[in-house]
Amino acid sequence: MNTPTVSSNPDRPKRLVMQGITKQYPGCLANDSVDLDIGVGEIHALLGENGAGKSTLMKIIYGVVKPDAGQLIWEGETIRIKDPAHARKLGIGMVFQHFSLFETLTVTENIALALGNEADDMKALAEKIRSVSARYGMALNPQRYVHSLSVGERQRVEIVRCLVQDIRLLILDEPTSVLTPQEVDTLFITLRRLAEEGCSILFISHKLNEVKALCHRATVLRAGRVSGACIPTEEDASSMARMMVGDETPISMDYDKVQGQAVFLQVRGLNQRSDDPFGVDLKNINLDVHAGEIVGIAGVAGNGQEELLAALSGEDIIKNHDAIHFPCGPVGHLCPEKRRRKGLAFVPEERLGRGAVPDMSLKDNALLTGFLTGLIKNGMIDHEGTESFAKKIIKQFKVKTPDSGTHAKSLSGGNLQKFIIGREIMQNPQLLVAAHPTWGVDIGAATAIHQALIDLRDQGAAILIVSEDIDELFLISDRLCAICDGALSPIKPTPQVTLEEVGRWMAGMFDELLPDEKTPEANIVSLQSTAAAVKTH
Amino acid sequence: MFLKLVPRAEHSRKMAYLSPLLAGVLTLITGGVFFYLQGHDPFFALKTMLYTPISDTYGLAELCVKTTPILLCAIGLAIVFKAQVWNIGAEGQLLIGGLAASALAVNIIEVEAAWAMPAVMLAGIAGGALWALLAAWLKTHFNANEILTTIMFNYIALNLLIFSVHGPLKDPDGYNFPESAMFGDASLLPILVEDTRVHAGILFALLAVVIIWVLLARSFIGFQIKVLGLDASAARLAGFKDKKLVWITMLISGGLAGLAGAGEVAGPIGQLVPQISPGYGYAAIIVAFLGRLHPVGILFASLLMALIYMGGEMAQIELNMPLAITGLFQGMLLFYLLACDVLIGYKIKFPWSGMDTVTSRAEQH
Known part of the structure; x- marks a missing residue:
């Protein structure tokens, strides 16, 4: 991967400044007085692990979520973003991790839906899509139906949908997780060209090498707080990882x-x-x-x-x-x-709602696939045996939980996954x-x-x-x-x-x-x- | 803004138990207001409805008689509802159970052997189970929604029963009344307490409560049923057979509803009549949820529901109110229960409590 050609310039004018952004969800402080600023033409990385508060922060920028405290300054003016339509009007575009496209409609129709009244002439729009996609090196046929497109191509539709409008800030949520390494390179070329033309880009990721290759500056979030800011080219992957996960x-x-x-x-x-x-x-x-x-x-x-x-x-x-x-x-x-x-032992993709029953205790979830290890006697559950099996998993795999009676859904993703993998491994598959x-x-x-x-x-x-x-x-x-x-x-x-x-x-x-x-x-x-x-x- | 509902970080266990009680209190208050508007003293009216019916031994005995079919239906529903199979057909299964039991009983009127009563009960169980299995078959083979099929089967069952008492099962010596002949003594459920109508059916119901309790709490089948209800894809991953579980749960709930029907015709009624149930099977749905699908909860909820049935009759006699008052109270109870259940997942945020309460709660986690 190439290194960024534009070096960071702290004096460039600011497009968006966020100050003291706080957002409280039930039982979780998602953002705790977060400060962030993005310059004109800057590719800014927002780094952090799952659950660090990245998604909440960008939803606040896009007007999906309202902050409890803090302010947003857009091109020098303090504003409140009412909803995504307002955000789009300001020139903020967003590409979500999960695409929001209608599979049975064409590329043009999908983009027209997002534009609303502005997209009255479909022919002109198709022409615009063609020219925009060609200009940024993203081959895209406006007449194709979305269901016939590859995942990479669908992402292009999402990006082009932002580009056909007057775009000033493009937010991308983990855009590379659905791409092959070659597709990632193509995407980066597009993003660099966009930035050179003055568009600001907020690039959300947890892949450090990509951030190093693409971004001018990075802000690192940990547990809802800013845990560090850096210039990625001057850091190595492990120093950024330290900011993400802490020292321990x-x-x-x-x-x-x-x-x-x-x-x-x-x-x-x-x-x-x-x-x-x-x-x-x-x-x-x-x-x-x-x-x-x-x-x-x-x-x-x-x-x-x-x-x-x-x-x-x-x-x-x-x-x-x-x-x-x-x-x-x-x-x-x-x-x-x-x-x-x-x-056979099996660890499925979805851990809540397939690998584990969300509303059952860890003890019951241990029984879910562990029942073949002699925990059933004459059709009756051996409750003591199940309890000690669950406790063994918790101890051996260092699952952080108050006890085996805790519901699966109240564990963090990592802890639940350790429990599920432990449950399968303990059966000696x-x-x-x-x-x-x-x-x-x-x-x-x-x-x-x-x-x-x-x-x-x-x-x-x-x-x-x-x-x-x-x-x-x-x-x-x-x-x-x-x-x-x-x-x-x-x-x-x-x-x-x-x-x-x-x-x-x-x-x-x-x-x-x-x-x-x-x-x-x-x-x-x-x-x-x-x-x-x-x-x- | 007035009151605001804020999602709780975790479902409140306390509220899950408090909600039925709260619903009961709200039903009483609304009922009182309703009586007041109708020109009755609300306290006297509520006492007439909810205390007078059980103020003597006879009343308590009648409470047992009324509780029996409701409890049998509701305990069966507990197990299907746990599997998230929505059998709304306990009423129809009860009617078919009563019909099947009667069909056997009128043919063995002369028999005095001890096997007569158990045989009649088994016929009832088989009838109810078969009726439920029809819906299970439609669900597992054609993916037909069981809510719709079981409701529709209720009407078919009612009309089958009416046809039978007007036709094949009508008493030839009954002066053309739509009734079957009186059953033989050997086919009837024995009376448990002299000079009352309390019959052995209540023992079956209590036995069913214990068995279902053990099944749900201790057996592996019960565990599979719960997993299927909570998370069907986890059940599939673990290799639990969802179709088999649908069959089993429908079989149990249909069989118990059928037993309830058999208990009615071979118990307090003693023959087949067009009206063997004032909607026990529907009331059992309310009872099952009011009792939180837990056997002990259902036992108490069944007693309450039976009391409302008796209270409705008492209000008719003493206060000149229409019998529809029973349905009114049942409806209010269900309405308030569903409303209060919102508080399990949400808490009320008052306008005068600001951010700080939310934050302090978050810090506890």
Whole structure:
């Protein structure tokens, strides 16, 4: 990635100044007298972990949330932003992490909806979209329907929607989490050009290397307060991480890469049609996970991860039973409970409302999947056994909670995830499948979770990790691959792959490597996705 | 601004228990105002409704008789509602239970063996369970909303019952009245207390309370039912079979409602008549929520609901009020309960309490 070409200039005129912003939510002080200023043409990073108060702060700028105290000064004038429409009028645009687009409408129609009365002439608008997107290097066809666009392209629609208006401040909420590394580079080129033209950009992220590459200044939030401000090019990643997490938390380490032993999970020619019209069909998935190794699957969200995970967990039953094999035989036809009996443990993507029941105690949540470990006797629950199982998880995985009677929903994301991973690991699985194990988790908990996964691997379990966080996959996986449009790239030992290669896999460019194993249908599909990927770069 | 509702950081357990009591008090106050507007002394009227009916042994015995069917239906509903399966059809299941029990009883009038009564009860359970399973089948196979199907089945059940007492089950020696023949003594539920109508049905109901309590609190099936109700995708992830659980819960609740129906025809009534339930199955829905879906809570709520039924009759006799007063009180109770339940998740912020109360509460967490 390139370093920013424009150096920071503290004397540039201010576009937005925020002073003493405070916002109280029930049981949580989201922003505690936060000060922030953004200059004209400046790319300003807002750094912080999940729950640090970044989202609240930008919702206040965009008029979605009203601050309890503090003031906003917009281009020299103190103002109150009434609502998002008012914010847009001032020239503030926002790209949310979760897109707000109508899938059944075209690009032009979607943008016209946001503009309201200003967008009376659709032809002129389409022309404007075309010219704006070309000017900023974001290829976009105004006539395409949104459901046919890739995630990266949808993000462009969101950005272009802001650009067709007179934009003075663009807010981007974790924009790179849905992009491949190559798409990230393209986005950065666009943002730099915008900034050179005088647009201010507030870039919200927790990825330090991206902030270093793009941003002129950074403000770091921790637990609702400003914990530091810096010029990213003058800092290194670990000094910024310290500002984010504080001094007491250990930050990442390196793990040995190992080779696995016998194959535990064997997936052969797994084809599965999705019931969901916007779902992804799995196409001829072949995958081996050996005992004593971690295999990582990278990929941009919505490329078949959910479908693959459901097929592996048993939530979806596979028509071709032989497609999924454990050492004991085919398991494609078995329900989740039977697969668990044969050594499977599973950590789903959503921890509240799937991995754990929000309104149940940790004790009951321990029983949720732990019931196979002898906690049920003659159909009756062994309450004492369950209690001590829950306490063992809490103790061993250092879950911060008053006691095992606490409801799952009152735990922080990181603590609940430690509990869920602990619950699965304590059942001594032979195969652990984990989706996004550290998504939205603070760095301290993430480190603890990584260590627990490595320990489980060293005890001889086969582990499959699906994640959108490439850094995480490089850190803990012994072998790596990527999923794109329901097809799996070749799997290579982690030390032998580069970030660029994984990026190409995530964009679907891997068909040339396995010509003989593919069905004709799969070939067409991967050709199409390759073409799409090539077109977008 | 007047009062403002502010979401609580966590649901209040205290409020969950206080809410039914608060709803009861508000119902009494509104009822009193209502009586006053109708020209009655509110205290005397409320006493007539809620104390006079149970001021003697006979009244207490009648309270048991009325409580029995309500409790049986409500305890069954507790288990389906826990699974978030909305069986609104306890009334229909009760009617079909009564019909099935009668169909057997009128054919064994001559039988004096001890198996007659249990057989009649089992017929009632089977009838109610079958009626509920129809809705379960429609839900699991066609994804038909059980709220709609069970309500519609209530009307089918009522008309089936009316057809039967006018047709196949009508007493041939009954001077063409729409009634079945009186059941044989061996088919009737034994009287527990002499000179009253308290019958063995109340024992079944209390037994059901204990069994459902154990089922929900200690058994793995009960745990699965609770998980399914709270978080269906967690249940699927854990491998609990949601369709099977729908079948089981509907089977239990339908069977208990059917038993309630059988208990009515083979208990205080002694024959099949067109009017075997003044809406016990509907009242049981209110009872189940008023009792917080907890067996003990439901026991108390059933007693209260039975009292309201008796009070309505007493108000009719003593105060010349229409019988609709029963429905009025039931409705008020449900209305206030739902209103008070808002306070479980929210707290009232008064205009004179500023930011500081919110902040101080946040600091406690």
